[in-house]
Amino acid sequence: MIHENFFIFPHLAATQNACEPHEPQFLQSVESYFDRAAKLSDIAGGTLSHLRAVDSTIRVTFPIETGDGKTEVIEGYRAQHSRHRLPVKGGIRYSEEVDLQEVEALASLMTYKCAVVNVPFGGAKGGIKIDPAQYTAEQLERITRRYTMELCQKKFIGPGTDVPAPDVGTGPREMSWIMDTYRQFNPDDVNAAGCVTGKPLSQGGVRGRTEATGLGVYFGVREFLSYPEVQKITGLSGKIAGSTVIVQGFGNVGYYAAKFFEENGAKVVGIGERDCAIYDPHGLKVDELYQHHRDTGSFRGYSDTVEIINDSVQVLERECDILIPAALERQIGLRNADKIKAKIIGEGANGPMTPGAHEVLEKRGVVVVPDLLANAGGVVVSYFEWLKNLSHVRFGRMDKKWDESVRTRLLRVIEENAGRVLTEAERKALIQGAEEQDLVFSGLEDTMISSCEETRQTAKLKNVDYRTAAYINAIQKIATSYEGSGMLFMT
Numbered sequence: 001m002i003h004e005n006f007f008i009f010p011h012l013a014a015t016q017n018a019c020e021p022h023e024p025q026f027l028q029s030v031e032s033y034f035d036r037a038a039k040l041s042d043i044a045g046g047t048l049s050h051l052r053a054v055d056s057t058i059r060v061t062f063p064i065e066t067g068d069g070k071t072e073v074i075e076g077y078r079a080q081h082s083r084h085r086l087p088v089k090g091g092i093r094y095s096e097e098v099d100l101q102e103v104e105a106l107a108s109l110m111t112y113k114c115a116v117v118n119v120p121f122g123g124a125k126g127g128i129k130i131d132p133a134q135y136t137a138e139q140l141e142r143i144t145r146r147y148t149m150e151l152c153q154k155k156f157i158g159p160g161t162d163v164p165a166p167d168v169g170t171g172p173r174e175m176s177w178i179m180d181t182y183r184q185f186n187p188d189d190v191n192a193a194g195c196v197t198g199k200p201l202s203q204g205g206v207r208g209r210t211e212a213t214g215l216g217v218y219f220g221v222r223e224f225l226s227y228p229e230v231q232k233i234t235g236l237s238g239k240i241a242g243s244t245v246i247v248q249g250f251g252n253v254g255y256y257a258a259k260f261f262e263e264n265g266a267k268v269v270g271i272g273e274r275d276c277a278i279y280d281p282h283g284l285k286v287d288e289l290y291q292h293h294r295d296t297g298s299f300r301g302y303s304d305t306v307e308i309i310n311d312s313v314q315v316l317e318r319e320c321d322i323l324i325p326a327a328l329e330r331q332i333g334l335r336n337a338d339k340i341k342a343k344i345i346g347e348g349a350n351g352p353m354t355p356g357a358h359e360v361l362e363k364r365g366v367v368v369v370p371d372l373l374a375n376a377g378g379v380v381v382s383y384f385e386w387l388k389n390l391s392h393v394r395f396g397r398m399d400k401k402w403d404e405s406v407r408t409r410l411l412r413v414i415e416e417n418a419g420r421v422l423t424e425a426e427r428k429a430l431i432q433g434a435e436e437q438d439l440v441f442s443g444l445e446d447t448m449i450s451s452c453e454e455t456r457q458t459a460k461l462k463n464v465d466y467r468t469a470a471y472i473n474a475i476q477k478i479a480t481s482y483e484g485s486g487m488l489f490m491t
């Protein structure tokens, strides 16, 4: 479970960022990216204003007992940005920084993200303004259930309306509580498991969801590095093996991204966390370090031969080929954009850089794989989980054995004609049918490859950066869906 350190080390909570005070808030940043892309699309102004606006938001407050007879009022939000496709989809975040503009920004980004990777959902996001480290598991359960009750009462949750997922500070445990609470309010909903994704396997989750966002980040960066034009700008060989990587944030997204880069031959040389960062030009051992961080809550004490950087955000400025910000928004701003040494940045986090920083980096020839594409792996696999929940059957259950028997028969014919009998190990490797996780990862890889290519083509056609290209594609697809449905013209 990713979030245990929150409960052990509550003092490790400080939000640093590298933005100048005049740099825009997250929502303004998303809107400015939208506006830039909108001008380059061929969509009419009225449709664009409708697309840009957040459809509905709720703000809820509710009391919880904190013990010794005291009560505390908790504040939560849910924003639904666009309902051109239903259900709307987006994570729930537990963080002290949660506010309306943040939730609206994240909900808007979800709409565009789903369109970029052709996931048929609208965008939403929720948040509770708490530092989860300050609460016991029992209190967090009560907060989660109470928030879900509010969502149920206001019809802001349901497999056909609005489907949350994990985000910062939440994970499979919270998703379980959400599903259970929804069930109690909707005992006859046969599709209740589809009211939330990112659930544990035992509760209807899908194999591969936990790894999905980090794996998608890996696929995204791998794809862009394989394009000759990216190799030309960055001077990189295009191969993951042998490249150096720095990751900021060692949570769900950061840990799995680091792990997949390492598994594919890259050297993870730096990792940043809240209290400090760790750097070793010879390469870190991701799993060993993760275990140490999980057990102690810090990178400190891991080894005498690696460097600890006390001002964590500075790890972003260290020497590397690939940089993966996977912690929070606004980590790369005008204060540090010109100091970044990476040649390509894969945005694991949502909104990790400001528009000003993006412009500086683009001018310097740093390739940015934007959040709405790079970290879309989570929602892609959430879509698979939702499909599994609605179909009530595990992926592969119907066809695995059939595929194996067809391949066995085919092999027999080949063996007879080739005059060679395969060993048992060879036979097993060739006939083995796909398990659920194989199918999920293959669906994710295919989606990332085609979405990266679509973004690349638009970037070439319009002569724009990849972020603008991804927004243009999203805007075109959503507008087509709206216009086709006639929803815009209802009075």
Ligand code: NAD
Pocket (backbone or CB within 6 Å): 002, 014, 015, 016, 166, 167, 168, 169, 170, 213, 248, 249, 250, 251, 252, 253, 254, 272, 273, 274, 312, 313, 326, 327, 328, 329, 348, 349, 350, 351, 375, 376, 378, 379
């Ligand atoms: P998480 O809570 O699992 O991990 C975040 C990690 O960042 C934690 O380990 C935390 O300690 C660390 N962190 C916090 N502040 C930091 C700082 N100032 N410097 C360095 N590290 C810091 O959250 P997550 O699910 O991994 O999400 C990370 C980012 O990825 C968020 O922007 C989120 O919106 C985005 N994202 C997540 C998913 C998903 O499936 N979980 C999908 C898409 C996008």
